Amino acid sequence: MVGAMEIYKLLPTDACKECGYSSCMALAVALLNREKKLEDCPALLNPKYADKFKKLKELLAPLEKASETGLIIHPEKCFGCGNCVVACPVNVAAEPTRCGIGLGPQGDRVILAVEDGVVKCMNVKECRRFGPNKVMCNACTVTCPSKAIEFV
Amino acid sequence: MAVCTGCSLLCEDIELTLKTGAISQVKNLCRKGHGHFQALFTERIVPKIDGQEVSVDQAITKAVDILRNAKHPLLYGWSNSALEAQRVGIDLGKKLGATIDDTSSFCQGILMELVLTGKLPTCTLDDVRNFADTSVFWGADPSNSHPRLLSRFAYYPRGSKRQKSYEEERNCLVVDVRKSATAKLCSNYFRVPPGGDADFIASVIDVLDGKIPKYGDKKRMIELGTILRKTEYGVIFPGVGLVYALQDKIELLKTLVAKLNEITTFKVVPMVEHYNMRGFNQLLLDDSGSINRVSFHSGQVTHGPENSIMAAAKICDAALVIGSDPLSSLPFGTAKSLAGVSLIAIDPRRSLTTDAAQVVIPSAMYGLEAGGSAIRMDGVRIEFEPIVKSDLLSDEQILARIKEEI
Amino acid sequence: MQVVVTVVTFRDIFQNEAEKKSRYSEDYRKLSAQITLDKQDMAGLGVKDGQNVLVKNDVGSVVVAVKASEDDSHPGLAFMVNSPWSNQLVRDDVCETNIPGFKGISAQVSPSGESVTQISELFQRMKAQGA
Numbered sequence: 001m002v003g004a005m006e007i008y009k010l011l012p013t014d015a016c017k018e019c020g021y022s023s024c025m026a027l028a029v030a031l032l033n034r035e036k037k038l039e040d041c042p043a044l045l046n047p048k049y050a051d052k053f054k055k056l057k058e059l060l061a062p063l064e065k066a067s068e069t070g071l072i073i074h075p076e077k078c079f080g081c082g083n084c085v086v087a088c089p090v091n092v093a094a095e096p097t098r099c100g101i102g103l104g105p106q107g108d109r110v111i112l113a114v115e116d117g118v119v120k121c122m123n124v125k126e127c128r129r130f131g132p133n134k135v136m137c138n139a140c141t142v143t144c145p146s147k148a149i150e151f152v
Numbered sequence: 153m154a155v156c157t158g159c160s161l162l163c164e165d166i167e168l169t170l171k172t173g174a175i176s177q178v179k180n181l182c183r184k185g186h187g188h189f190q191a192l193f194t195e196r197i198v199p200k201i202d203g204q205e206v207s208v209d210q211a212i213t214k215a216v217d218i219l220r221n222a223k224h225p226l227l228y229g230w231s232n233s234a235l236e237a238q239r240v241g242i243d244l245g246k247k248l249g250a251t252i253d254d255t256s257s258f259c260q261g262i263l264m265e266l267v268l269t270g271k272l273p274t275c276t277l278d279d280v281r282n283f284a285d286t287s288v289f290w291g292a293d294p295s296n297s298h299p300r301l302l303s304r305f306a307y308y309p310r311g312s313k314r315q316k317s318y319e320e321e322r323n324c325l326v327v328d329v330r331k332s333a334t335a336k337l338c339s340n341y342f343r344v345p346p347g348g349d350a351d352f353i354a355s356v357i358d359v360l361d362g363k364i365p366k367y368g369d370k371k372r373m374i375e376l377g378t379i380l381r382k383t384e385y386g387v388i389f390p391g392v393g394l395v396y397a398l399q400d401k402i403e404l405l406k407t408l409v410a411k412l413n414e415i416t417t418f419k420v421v422p423m424v425e426h427y428n429m430r431g432f433n434q435l436l437l438d439d440s441g442s443i444n445r446v447s448f449h450s451g452q453v454t455h456g457p458e459n460s461i462m463a464a465a466k467i468c469d470a471a472l473v474i475g476s477d478p479l480s481s482l483p484f485g486t487a488k489s490l491a492g493v494s495l496i497a498i499d500p501r502r503s504l505t506t507d508a509a510q511v512v513i514p515s516a517m518y519g520l521e522a523g524g525s526a527i528r529m530d531g532v533r534i535e536f537e538p539i540v541k542s543d544l545l546s547d548e549q550i551l552a553r554i555k556e557e558i
Numbered sequence: 559m560q561v562v563v564t565v566v567t568f569r570d571i572f573q574n575e576a577e578k579k580s581r582y583s584e585d586y587r588k589l590s591a592q593i594t595l596d597k598q599d600m601a602g603l604g605v606k607d608g609q610n611v612l613v614k615n616d617v618g619s620v621v622v623a624v625k626a627s628e629d630d631s632h633p634g635l636a637f638m639v640n641s642p643w644s645n646q647l648v649r650d651d652v653c654e655t656n657i658p659g660f661k662g663i664s665a666q667v668s669p670s671g672e673s674v675t676q677i678s679e680l681f682q683r684m685k686a687q688g689a
Contacts, residue, residue, distance in 0.1 A: 486650045
């Protein structure tokens with residue numbers, strides 16, 4: 001996945017503070033967390049940075065597909081094994097007698113479920129990574145055999 | 153709810169939505185199972201004799217003709233048929249004086265024999281989920297072969313005695329020549345060189361005996377010994393990788409398991425590939441005293457390697473292959489031998505074997521178009537109902553008609 | 559140029575899925591007719607990821623595509639998914655247990671300018687009798 005340092009290297013690094021942050025590194029982190037957009041950096045819109053702007057656009061493109069919690073699913077890599085479905089603490093709490101013991105969910109309160117052979121994400125607001133009090137839970141990514149599920 | 157017959161886990165929590173006969177959405181099927189369900193709609197076949205389309209009745213009559221005139225008929229396949237069809241198949245074998253063998257002959261057979269005859273302790277997958285704190289995948293990569301084994305039973309679910317599951321209470325060990333998808337997930341991965349499994353077992357026994365291991369990284373072997381000693385309820389899942397590596401030294405596994413059981417509880421569940429291989433092995437064992445490689449020639453029951461598919465393919469003069477594609481899955485020499493005999497293929501779908509067959513009889517897909525029952529990899533019997541309507545005959549019906557006409 | 563390798567077969571869920579859809583598909587051929595080689599062996603052969611190689615032994619031969627291994631270094635060890643292509647190389651005159659050696663196939667690998675062997679070609683070889 002893309003890191004803040006990679007983004008930083010492509011920024012003007014002139015510390016103009018026009019974006020509202022005190023350093024370009026802080027902006028890089030904000031871009032990674034999708035709290036700011038590239039257009040929020042006025043210097044970057046200067047034609048002399050056109051190349052870097054284009055590269056940054058490409059670099060940040062996968063992030064746009066991510067959910068509000070930064071979750072990205074690559075269905076083409078997914079085995080449909082359901083490891084994430086069973087490991088997710090929210091799924092287990094929602095359906096202790098299904099997901100808790102290894103079965104697929106029946107209700108619609110879960111975050112992750114396997115449909116048509118691949119995992120799908122729903123109810124993203126229930127994820128422990130959602131909102132200001134988020135917990136850096138990674139139960140779904142560490143149990144994936146094929147890196148089909150990632151957080152940005 | 154439907155049952156998936158895509159592998160020997162026989163997952164029973166499959167929910168599907170049907171729209172005008174087609175499957176519009178399926179929940180809980182893994183990628184492999186999804187492929188299996190989609191197989192309903194591709195490469196379906198019609199009855200044929202010598203490449204010409206005929207009626208099912210004509211194809212069955214021709215099959216009867218071939219089998220009746222054969223001196224050494226071979227009946228092969230079986231692991232993708234329901235128990236009810238296997239039962240008729242074994243009776244047909246007796247009636248014909250045929251050689252009968254299944255896919256276990258070239259994969260899990262020698263191991264399954266030890267399990268079914270009580271020479272290796274075993275348990276159910278539900279026991280694994282409820283009690284196991286150590287699962288060992290040896291020469292097996294369930295993430296690819298049995299995709300839901302880790303999530304349903306062996307590593308990630310919560311069990312009655314394992315509420316903290318993989319986070320705190322379960323180990324998952326992988327012993328393999330290759331850093332497989334499962335090896336990347338497990339808690340401890342041990343690499344063995346090809347064919348090095350016997351030496352690895354010797355080293356594990358050494359560390360369990362408190363000796364310095366002869367083979368492998370000493371520190372890691374001692375680490376492994378410690379995990380095994382601390383285990384309360386362990387399960388070894390041997391895959392074909394281990395079976396192929398050990399072959400006639402399979403007794404070594406028995407020795408290791410006996411040694412482990414002096415210290416704690418350890419069970420063995422073979423990684424059966426096809427959904428009802430174990431069912432066939434159990435039926436044939438109950439009937440003939442052997443799990444596979446049986447001959448009913450001249451009314452005598454004999455068993456041994458001479459009746460294996462590998463050997464029988466070379467001496468049979470006719471073969472009935474059911475629910476299997478040996479031309480794809482067996483070594484070239486065996487495939488070539490089978491391609492040269494009068495071949496009858498009973499299969500829902502086109503394969504190299506149906507392409508080579510003199511007689512092709514299409515069958516219904518079990519679990520999708522036909523109901524029945526099967527034995528899961530751990531010995532639990534699972535029943536299934538058809539989920540779509542079909543006019544196709546089931547394996548059981550086809551075999552019953554062949555048997556009747558003979 | 560040639561390297562001698564031990565081929566170990568394995569299972570792959572994507573190849574299995576392709577097989578369930580059709581044994582005669584391009585997908586199935588692509589996912590089956592390939593050999594995973596160590597980078598050192600690839601350098602020795604002067605082949606890159608995706609190039610074709612001839613894999614042969616005294617049982618048979620196939621042209622398959624090279625896939626660069628992502629595993630830790632394993633020169634001399636190669637992997638092929640279980641398929642009619644790998645089975646072209648498996649002996650059937652086996653020891654008394656009569657279990658073929660799917661997991662330790664000795665074979666020579668060399669660069670090839672030919673296209674990947676088609677399943678129809680494999681089928682013709684099986685049907686050709688008395689050869």
